[in-house]
Amino acid sequence: MDRIDRHLLSALQIDSSRSLADLAEEVGTSTSGCQRRIKSLEAAGLIMGFSARLDPQRLGLKLQAFVEITLNSQSREAMDRFEQAVEDFDDILECHLMAGSADYILRIAAHDLEQFDRIHRDCLSRLPGVSSMRSSFAIRTIKRWRGYPTR
The missing domain is CATH 1.10.10.10 (Winged helix-like DNA-binding domain superfamily/Winged helix DNA-binding domain)
Known part of the structure; x- marks a missing residue:
């Protein structure tokens, strides 16, 4: 390159x-x-596709939540079950396997707290093997993601 x-x-x-x-x-x-x-x-796999970046505010998605997930077990089977289940829920925008206190961090966007409650009840609570969940809400985005550095 x-x-x-x-x-x-x-x-x-x-x-x-x-x-x-x-x-x-x-x-x-x-x-x-x-x-x-x-x-x-x-x-070469450096470009994985092309897409449009949408403004969540203009879509009415005013609430951004980050949910820390800890599993009951870190066995391969438990992690595979959890990761497969995450793929089935469109409300989960991103899922990252973490090192540190949480096993995973999820990013969720919702119109408001009422919709987040629905996502929590209908989606997050159905994820297998979860021992604890901790949600944090973004107050304001200071810097939006603009791409990876290419230097």
């Missing part, structure tokens, strides 16, 4: 809807060269 590839990855993370000609001009290559580089980065 050279300087142009890194610049291209940064530019795509900012706005992947830009035209190839615009991207090529920014990174200093031809349009066909830019397209070849993007295809190569996709084939």
Whole structure:
């Protein structure tokens, strides 16, 4: 991966809807060269796909919750059951296996506390092998995720 590839990855993370000609001009290559580089980065697994970043506030998702999960057991079977169950619930936006006091951290978005209560009752409480849950709520987002550093 050279300087142009890194610049291209940064530019795509900012706005992947830009035209190839615009991207090529920014990174200093031809349009066909830019397209070849993007295809190569996709084939190498560096680019996993393209998507739109949505504004949760405009979607009415005013509550962001982070839920720390501790399991009864850290056996492979218990973790596999938990992770499979997480995949079945669209209300769980992200799930991270952690090192530290919690086994997992989940990210949930909801319209309000009433909807979070429904998600808690209908989704989180059904996750297998959970011994404890601790929820924290974001008051305000200070810095939004803008992509990975490519340096």
